[in-house]
Structure formats: C-alpha cells, structure tokens
Amino acid sequence: MRPEHPKTKTDILEKAIPLFAKSGFSGVSMRQIAKAIGMNAASLYHHFPDKQTLYVQAVQQAFASREFVLSEVLSMKIPVQEKLRLFVKRICDFMIDDPDFSRLIHREMLDGDGDETRLQLLADQVFHNFFSTVISLANELASDKDPHLLAMSIFGLIAYHYQTTPIRLFLPGAKPEHNDSEIISNHVISLLLQGLESKGNLK
Amino acid sequence: MRPEHPKTKTDILEKAIPLFAKSGFSGVSMRQIAKAIGMNAASLYHHFPDKQTLYVQAVQQAFASREFVLSEVLSMKIPVQEKLRLFVKRICDFMIDDPDFSRLIHREMLDGDGDETRLQLLADQVFHNFFSTVISLANELASDKDPHLLAMSIFGLIAYHYQTTPIRLFLPGAKPEHNDSEIISNHVISLLLQGLESKGNLK
DNA sequence: GTCTATAAAGGGATAGAC
C-alpha cells in the first residue's frame, strides 16, 4: 500500500513547530518529529538535509506565518491614547492566539544568544516592522522619552504577563482572572497612560 | 597519584549552573559537566543518582544562593517614590551581577511548564519573599491598582530589558547605552512614576 | 572518591528497495 498522503515541507514544519516550541532544539529528536507527523524519521531527510535546517525553517515558518499588523492603527485619525489601546489589545490577542509563537521568540532569545544569524533572523522577521511601528507610536506618545526603550517597555510589559502565566498561580496574590487578556490589557494600558500617580497616591 | 582535590557536591553544582543556564537540561551532557569540573563523568554518579537530580539541585542551589533583599527598603522612613527607586535599582543590579540566575529563571519558566513541582520550587525559592515585598510596595504606591498585576509589571518591565539584551543591537533605534543599567533603571522609574503623561504630551 | 571499561539506549544520518 502506497502512502496516501505525501507530506509537504510545510506540513512537516507545522507539526514540528509546537514540538520545538515546547522542548527546544536539543529537546526534540528527528524520530519524535517523524512520529508526530506519522512518517518515518528517514523520510525527513528527503525534505531537509539535516536537523538544524529543519529547525531553522520551522522557526522561519512560525515567524513568517504570523505578523503583528499595527501600521494601519498608526494612521488612523484617533487620539494617540486610543492608538495605544488598540496596540496593546492586539498584542495581547496575539499572545493568546498563538502561544507557540511567543514561546519560540522566548526560546530563541535564550538559545540564539551567541548565534548572530539566529538573532538577526528573529529581529528582521519578527520584530523589525512591528518594533518600528511601536517606536513611531512611542514618539507620538512621549517625545521626551527614548523611543527604543519605550517600545521595548511596552512590548515587554505585555509579553512578561504571558510568559509568567504558568507560574502565576504559585505566586502571592494570584487570582484566576489575572490570566484574562482583557484584565491584562486594561492593566497595562492604565499603567502606561497614568503611571502610578492615579487618584493622588503620590503628592 | 591520588586526586588532590576531591570535589564536593557544591563544587559540582557551581560548575554545572552556568552550563545549564546557557544550554538547558537537554543541551548539556554529563560528560560536559564532568569536563568543566575536571573529573570523569562516572564520578558524577557518586554524588548524584542521575542527571535529573543533578539538574534540580543545581537550579535549587542557584536559586538559594542569591536572594533579592528588598524588605529592609520597605521599612525605611523615606517617600514611597524613593523606595521604588531603590527597588528598581536593586533589581537591575541583580540582573547584571548574576546573568546565570536570570537565565535560569527564564529557562525554568519555559521548560518547567507542565511540571508543577519545578514551578513551585521557582515560585517558593525565588519569587515568594521578593514578590510579597514588591506587592507591599505596590499597595503603598497605588492602592487602586491590582497589587499582583502591578508587582508583575514592575518586575517584568525590568526583566524584559535584560532578557532582550542579546537581540537589542539588531532592533531599530538601538544604541549601546541601552544596555547600561543606570539608563534602564532611570527609564523604568520614570515610566512607572509618570506614565506617558510627562511634559504634557497628552491632554 | 575517582578512575577505566562497558553496557544499553537513543541520537543523527545514509543506503537502497519499492
């Protein structure tokens, strides 16, 4: 019986992405990837010369298939605070929609350290457009602050709440609703817009 | 010739910590650890029953040997903004002083996902005291905001700038001084205290 | 407490049939 569903490169990469996101490059074997796809490990070598190449292409595909589209928000005729609100909500939705994506980013920042081509890929394919847009907004919002640092703060503030989701329940003061995207985005927006000075806590 | 410097468990763990911080559990072999120490891989099994145990104890040691001491700041007779300043500066110093520590935290949040005992360890040994103190400060600073979310935001805001250090140079608007701890802590403090409203950017 | 030697399993990768 001949195989009924020959697998394309894309099919293979799609199945490999969640595995690499969960366990990293050295935590996943070619045999495991093959098993997840339902094919033999040897067949993977028909599509990719080696594991490293498969991995890099999986990361590329994960990064290319999703895009932070924020630039349209930037050109809307709405107050800049409203733009910030939309930015934050979109980034939050993004984190929820594709947890593998943010895990891979997270992992590449850890594992890619020292490998400049991997970091460059991450920077160019994932961050560049997105980050430029956040920088533009940062300039509109607070021209006196360093735009790069401010953009990083905005993104990091959101990303960290999602990164820490698994451990949150074990931390003091945690409540189930702290994992709710609406709650997180409202918290981030109010912190960014008002800082800690709301309601006259500080004199 | 007898071995001149019998190694203690602690010696072994100290050498293993940076390796695991750099490459993760499955990225480091017992041989590599043994080599770093200057002993034979088989000898490691005299001190630890298996690799998993060695890893867990290395993480425990890394987490136990350093502590965020912030509680004394909390009881100082200074304005709450000054307490925040001290908190942020200390956390920044911490990130700089022991990059392995923050890499391990970072890694455990990724790899410990699904393993409740590992996350519990991280939460209890690393975060509990520290996080409780930040929550107390958060209450002093802005009693109208959720203390847990605010504590997470304060820590995440700082941690993210250090997490992204390796990739920062590839991102738009990056300058060498963005890796300077003084610059980062000043940025974070001003963002937290003033939000984006400084100098009347927003009406 | 450390070593050499080795077992047993799993890893990446290739050859060749279909």
Added chain:
DNA sequence: GTCTATCCCTTTATAGAC
C-alpha cells in the same frame, strides 16, 4: 516520497578496580 535496515556516534548509567 516513503519505507526498512543499518551505521556510527553520543548519551545515560553501572560495575568493579584502585
């Protein structure tokens, strides 16, 4: 394009000498 079979190396872990 996928399979079986296999090579060769590395890995974890153990046994036993010193």
